[in-house]
Structure formats: structure tokens, C-alpha cells
Amino acid sequence: MRLTTAHTKAEALIEALPWLTRFHGATVVIKYGGNAMTDEALKSGFAEDVVFLRHAGLRPVVVHGGGPQISSALDKLGIESTFTAGLRVTTPEAMQVVRMVLVGQVNRDIVGLVNRHGPFAVGLSGEDAHLFTAVRKHAVVDGEPVDIGQVGEIIKVEPGAVGALLDDGRIPIVSSVARGDDGEIYNVNADTAAAALAVALQARKLIVLTDVEGLYANWPDDTDVIDELSADELATMMPTLSSGMVPKMEACLTAVQGGVPRAHVLDGRVPHSMLLEIFTNEGIGTMVMP
Ligand SMILES: Nc1ncnc2c1ncn2[C@@H]1O[C@H](COP(=O)(O)OP(=O)(O)O)[C@@H](O)[C@H]1O
Ligand SMILES: CC(=O)N[C@@H](CCC(=O)OP(=O)(O)O)C(=O)O
Numbered sequence: 001m002r003l004t005t006a007h008t009k010a011e012a013l014i015e016a017l018p019w020l021t022r023f024h025g026a027t028v029v030i031k032y033g034g035n036a037m038t039d040e041a042l043k044s045g046f047a048e049d050v051v052f053l054r055h056a057g058l059r060p061v062v063v064h065g066g067g068p069q070i071s072s073a074l075d076k077l078g079i080e081s082t083f084t085a086g087l088r089v090t091t092p093e094a095m096q097v098v099r100m101v102l103v104g105q106v107n108r109d110i111v112g113l114v115n116r117h118g119p120f121a122v123g124l125s126g127e128d129a130h131l132f133t134a135v136r137k138h139a140v141v142d143g144e145p146v147d148i149g150q151v152g153e154i155i156k157v158e159p160g161a162v163g164a165l166l167d168d169g170r171i172p173i174v175s176s177v178a179r180g181d182d183g184e185i186y187n188v189n190a191d192t193a194a195a196a197l198a199v200a201l202q203a204r205k206l207i208v209l210t211d212v213e214g215l216y217a218n219w220p221d222d223t224d225v226i227d228e229l230s231a232d233e234l235a236t237m238m239p240t241l242s243s244g245m246v247p248k249m250e251a252c253l254t255a256v257q258g259g260v261p262r263a264h265v266l267d268g269r270v271p272h273s274m275l276l277e278i279f280t281n282e283g284i285g286t287m288v289m290p
Contacts (some may be wrong), residue, residue: 031194036268103166134178150184157200195251199258209268214286
């Protein structure tokens with residue numbers, strides 16, 4: 001009996017061999033989202049996975065959000081917050097809170113969890129070393145541009161600082177705040193920021209973790225998860241998507257169209273979903289290919 005269990009474990013390990021070979025040295029950008037980071041056990045599991053990837057010879061980079069955490073901080077401070085076309089309307093007052101929560105709280109939490117396993121994680125804001133430069137973005141509602149405050153659209157990525165950390169064996173943990181050449185700071189959707197960084201690094205994969213199994217074909221019906229689709233199929237589907245899935249699938253499309261070979265949407269509620277996707281033959285979630 002004992003031997004059987006040991007064999008099953010050995011088989012699971014050896015199943016990973018071709019994937020370990022294939023992804024050795026590969027840069028993988030992981031978007032860790034607010035709704036997938038609310039459970040303490042899952043957060044620890046996420047940190048373990050990222051460190052596992054690093055020890056397995058990959059070069060993981062984490063770009064994080066923190067939408068629910070920002071909303072809760074704004075709420076406590078009595079600052080009203082609304083979303084237009086999936087983006088937070090960001091007043092100068094709200095921007096200070098966004099930066100404080102993302103850079104000062106969420107980033108520090110993730111860095112701390114990863115560094116339980118060794119001196120790997122280094123936190124960065126997109127403002128650091130000109131990593132993300134943005135301009136003011138307008139939302140489009142019924143075909144008309146709408147002012148949504150200090151929300152940024154990334155126009156330039158300088159990934160040098162991230163590359164240097166990776167070369168030094170570190171795990172960069174990046175907040176989705178950007179600087180503008182106009183001296184402003186900008187709030188950038190974290191899915192969008194992750195895609196921009198994946199393209200700039202020419203990553204082998206973009207992995208977007210969220211709180212659903214993947215892209216559902218007939219949302220709000222959740223019986224049919226799309227396993228894989230091409231960039232063209234996704235582009236056709238884009239106008240039918242709603243709420244939080246819009247920036248996520250847009251990010252996958254941007255990444256794949258920008259030369260990243262694979263983009264995945266995975267269920268962050270499944271323990272070790274990243275390891276299952278990268279190192280097993282089945283894969284999970286939704287995969288977008290060119
Ligand atoms: N076609 C779809 N497939 C899956 N989820 C969808 C779809 N359309 C809308 N959604 C919604 O998008 C949500 C994910 O977006 P969001 O809550 O912004 O995630 P996160 O906080 O992880 O960035 C899902 O929980 C689901 O409610
Ligand atoms: C412009 C905009 O909407 N920015 C987002 C940034 C954080 C984010 O994207 O967090 P999640 O990935 O957890 O949703 C916000 O203010 O909520």
C-alpha cells in the first residue's frame with residue numbers, strides 16, 4: 001500500500017519533467033488579483049507556488065491588484081468610489097489611498113509572504129525606475145469619452161529594473177501604479193499593467209489569477225468553461241463580455257498579440273492552480289493562443 005502511494009507521488013513528479021525542461025529559464029508574469037487574495041491559506045499557497053517556480057528554474061514576476069482592499073480603505077475614510085466601464089473613477093484624494101493601499105499594504109503583504117521562504121521578493125511600484133509611464137485615460141461609454149480622473153493608460157514600459165532583479169535571482173512584486181511625464185501619478189488596472197509588462201519582458205506566459213474557473217462561454221451561466229481559444233476567437237467574443245472579465249481578457253489578448261505565446265486565466269481559489277497549469281499534462285483554466 002505504502003509503495004503504491006510513493007509510486008503515485010513519483011509519477012506526479014516525473015510528469016513534470018517535460019514541462020520543467022520546456023520552461024527552464026522562462027519568464028512568467030503572474031497577475032494576482034484582489035478577489036483571489038482574500039483567503040490567508042490561499043495567499044500562503046500562492047507564495048509557495050511562486051517560490052517553487054523560481055526554484056524550478058523559471059523567472060516569475062508578480063503584478064498585483066487590490067481592488068477590494070482599495071474599496072474597503074476608501075469606505076473607511078468615507079471617500080465615495082464608483083466604477084465606470086470597469087475602471088475606478090480616481091479623484092486626487094482617492095489616488096493617494098490607491099497608492100497607499102497598493103504600494104504600502106498589498107505589495108508589502110505579498111513580499112512578506114514570499115520572503116518567508118528566502119530572500120527572494122523585492123517590491124516595486126510601477127513608478128520606480130520609470131517602469132510604467134502612463135497618460136490620462138478616458139473611459140468610453142456609449143461611444144463617448146468620459147473623464148474618470150487619474151486613471152492611467154500605459155504608453156511606455158522600461159523593464160530594466162525588473163530584468164536586473166530576475167538576473168539576480170529575485171522575484172519582483174510590482175504594484176500597478178504608474179508615473180506620468182506630466183508629474184502625475186496614475187491608477188492602472190492591474191490586469192492591464194501585467195499584460196504591458198509581459199509584452200515588454202517578452203514573457204513566455206501571462207497567468208491571470210481570478211475567482212472563477214476561467215472564461216465561461218455563456219456567463220452568467222457557469223457550466224461551460226472555455227479550455228482554450230485563439231486570439232481571433234477572443235477578439236470576436238470581446239464585445240459580449242461583462243464586468244471584471246473585460247480587462248482580464250483584454251490583457252490576455254494584448255499579451256498574445258504582443259508576442260507572448262500563451263496567456264491563461266486560472267482559478268486562484270484552487271490551491272496550487274499555477275503548478276497544475278504549468279507542470280501537468282491536463283492544464284486548467286482558459287488558455288489564449290495566437
Ligand atoms: N464570461 C465570463 N466568465 C467568467 N467570469 C465572468 C464572465 N463575465 C463576467 N465575469 C465576472 O468577472 C469576475 C472576475 O473579475 P474581477 O472580479 O474583476 O476579478 P479580480 O478581482 O480577480 O481581478 C468574475 O468573478 C465574474 O463575476
Ligand atoms: C483603474 C482601476 O480600476 N484600478 C484598479 C487597480 C487595482 C486592481 O486592478 O485590482 P484588482 O486586480 O484586484 O481588480 C482599482 O482601483 O481597483
